[in-house]
Amino acid sequence: MSLKFWHQSVNELSRIEAYKRGIEAHAGAFLGAEAEVHVHGMPEGTYGTQSPSDALGNAYLYHRVLSPIVEQAVEAERQGYDAFVIGSFSEPYLREMRTAVDIPVVSLxxxxxxxxxxxxxxxxxxxxxxxxxxxxxxxxxxxxxxxxxxxxxxxxxxxxxxxxxxxxxxxxxxxxxxxxxxxxxxxxxxxxxxxxxxxxxxxxxxxxxxxxxxxxxxxxFAAAWSQALGLVRMRKAGMGTSRAWLYSRG
Structure with missing residues (x-):
């Protein structure tokens, strides 16, 4: 069976459907049968009349809009995904997600x-x-x-x-x-x-x-998916996210 990666964009993909299709086509060509990439986005209306680039420069808006992504990683693990990919250079809540789940969390x-x-x-x-x-x-x-x-x-x-x-x-x-x-x-x-x-x-x-x-x-994208493949293999070999200090689960 091929691996499954949850790819989380911070865009409202309903407004830029071609981007979602482009990622899916790219993943299919690059990964072949090694892994499936399922692309998820933010709910329609998340940013109102603003673009993500404009909205996320505000720290409060960044927190209010993107903090639910941590629960998306939890949901991905619950659904049996092998890795969670943060498809954004804003890199929201990377540390928090790595403390919340055992599957690899990869950032673009x-x-x-x-x-x-x-x-x-x-x-x-x-x-x-x-x-x-x-x-x-x-x-x-x-x-x-x-x-x-x-x-x-x-x-x-x-x-x-x-x-x-x-x-x-x-x-x-x-x-x-x-x-x-x-x-x-x-x-x-x-x-x-x-x-x-x-x-x-x-x-x-x-x-x-x-x-x-x-x-x-x-x-x-190729860099992130390649890292996800490697980290999944490492985890299967017994080397997962450290639980000492930075990513401690308490």
Whole structure:
């Protein structure tokens, strides 16, 4: 039997259905029969008239909107999923989820950073908008990887999730804007480039953007699902989440 991964987006997927379909198609092509990826999103109306990129920059709104995701991880374990993937660079409640469940909890941010460390020396991250870049900088610091991250920047001008999904069928301008920002980072010494936002990353992966001027462009979904596969195998071999200190269950 293939493994089952619960992939949790923080987007209202009913508003960007093409993103959900894109992740599912990508997972099918990348994982084959190894694992099924079931994509979940936030309830319709979660963000009102705002985009997630705009709303989640507010700490109170972030807490109120995203704290229920911890219970989603609990539900995934209860339903027999083998791993829970946080499909967001806002990386909500990672520590809390790892203390709540025994199945592996994987973050796009952490998986991309750790994969980047194996593929090059200095990592450059490009977000879709300044708010997301700010949250991503906090995640880099949380993982104590500042020495390996050259910078976290954003597209100029920034684009929210709905602008990105509108560009999905004609992505050439988005790709050029991303390449322009990437080349600045590469000129400063970046060897690995991370698209640090899910909708943008899905488009770039679908378009096959794997290198820019010799620098590797990380497919963040492939990195996360690969880490999930490895952690599931480690757990089956008796090496699961530590219960000493950071992820202690008390």
């Amino acid at each position: 941010t952490e998986a991309a950073l750790l994969t980047g460390c194996a593929l090059g020396g200095q990592i450059g991250l490009i977000s879709n908008a300044p708010n997301v870049a700010f949250m991503t900088r906090l995640s880099v610091a949380k993982h104590h990887l500042e020495a390996r991250v050259l910078d976290v920047t954003a597209l100029s001008p920034g684009m929210d999730e709905y602008q990105l999904i509108a560009a999905r069928d004609e992505p050439s301008a988005l790709i050029e804007a991303f390449k322009t920002e990437a080349r600045v980072l590469i000129g400063r010494g970046a060897e690995v480039i991370v698209p640090a936002e899910g909708v943008m990353a899905e488009i770039l992966a679908r378009e096959g953007l794997k290198t820019i001027d010799g620098a590797t462009v990380i497919d963040v």
